[in-house]
Amino acid sequence: MDIALLGGTGDIGQGLALRWADDTNHTIIIGSRKAQKAANKAEEYETELASRGHDDVSIAGLVNEDAAARADVVVAAVPAYHLTDTIDAVADELDDTTLVAPAVGMQRDEDGFHYNRPGAGSVTQLAANAAPDDTPVVGAFHNLAAGRLANLDADLNWDTIVVGDDTDAKDTVCELAEGIEGLRALDGGPLANAAEIEGLTPLLINVARHNDGLHDLGVRFQ
Amino acid sequence: MDIALLGGTGDIGQGLALRWADDTNHTIIIGSRKAQKAANKAEEYETELASRGHDDVSIAGLVNEDAAARADVVVAAVPAYHLTDTIDAVADELDDTTLVAPAVGMQRDEDGFHYNRPGAGSVTQLAANAAPDDTPVVGAFHNLAAGRLANLDADLNWDTIVVGDDTDAKDTVCELAEGIEGLRALDGGPLANAAEIEGLTPLLINVARHNDGLHDLGVRFQ
Helix, strand or coil: CEEEEECCCCHHHHHHHHHHHHHCCCEEEEEECCHHHHHHHHHHHHHHHHHCCCCCCCCEEEEHHHHHHHCCEEEECCCHHHHHHHHHHHHHHCCCCEEEECCCCEEECCCCEEECCCCCCCHHHHHHHHCCCCCCEEECCCCCCHHHHHCCCCCCCEEEEEEECCHHHHHHHHHHHHCCCCEEEEEEECHHHHHHHHCHHHHHHHHHHHCCCCCCCCEEEC | CEEEEECCCCHHHHHHHHHHHHHCCCEEEEEECCHHHHHHHHHHHHHHHHHCCCCCCCCEEEEHHHHHHHCCEEEECCCHHHHHHHHHHHHHHCCCCEEEECCCCEEECCCCEEECCCCCCCHHHHHHHHCCCCCCEEECCCCCCHHHHHCCCCCCCEEEEEEECCHHHHHHHHHHHHCCCCEEEEEEECHHHHHHHHCHHHHHHHHHHHCCCCCCCCEEEC
């Protein structure tokens, strides 16, 4: 499958790109607002993967619109405050492409990190509102610590909860998620259940801050 | 330590009572609005514990006020909509007794279960607002599935996140939590961080509903 990672130059996008390239045969396309930045990062990822024995992996780096146009699945791996603009910019390229939204809205105060729930109900719902009508939107990868995800030497042993109203698109994303070693995909139901998933991310950060020896946390449901 | 479980006749209160009695030497006092109901349940728990070799365990069953008066730690194991009334009823007995709030506010619609965040910020904060000024309030045990907790044959392997503004009270509750086999206490920071913990409970239910083979879920941070 051809997967475009918009905002694939850092944070969660970097980790997903490296993990899929390392663990699967999917074709990875890095998207950015600037083509040169995307190309540089793609080359950097190729070098890292080659050092791990993947000499044959080719990763393209393109401006977001071109990355989206080539993909079967588009992951909008950008911060919540860039999400709507990013989707608007690639909307003409989406059609029935599955759009994956991993973004979470958070704010920090003196007590800790808190979920900043948008009026739409969730950040995932914001993505659905911004996407074209025939583009199925799936929420996934909200609760993965970017640092550990991007460190290919680190084991994950995490769950990711997948929500969406289009069953086929959700199944596709579950399969993509489970292609990553150590990641289990769980069905969270319809898109309307996204807020509680997004709210777990600030909790993971708060727990990591207050407990020695715990950092870059994910979660396992058991 | 003497632990009173207000609302210890069912749900999470039953599980905590049985687990503490089974795994520790703490004295357990069951509280209820009706003394006879508390006494009946206490006897039922004693019978179950005796069948597991604890012939020496004595559990008292009292009206909530009398249970609170005897305790070093009071757990308000009642549903969110009974929480304020329950704390009001025992307020004169609390003084500097540590009060533990495990309640979560949820509502259900056609999509699933959702966190029903009160205007106070969290249900745990509601408990703190209802408690006397000199009573330290600690949030804990929000994310434990009652059915599995009360089944002493079931392994837990769960985390519980503990929040509060009084460090000593929080340490006490962490120790009580870790006295239960298979339960790890994690520090979630101050009481203001409770909402994200409470929001995890409807997520656990949604995941259990949508995934075959998963039920009575708890969570592990790793």
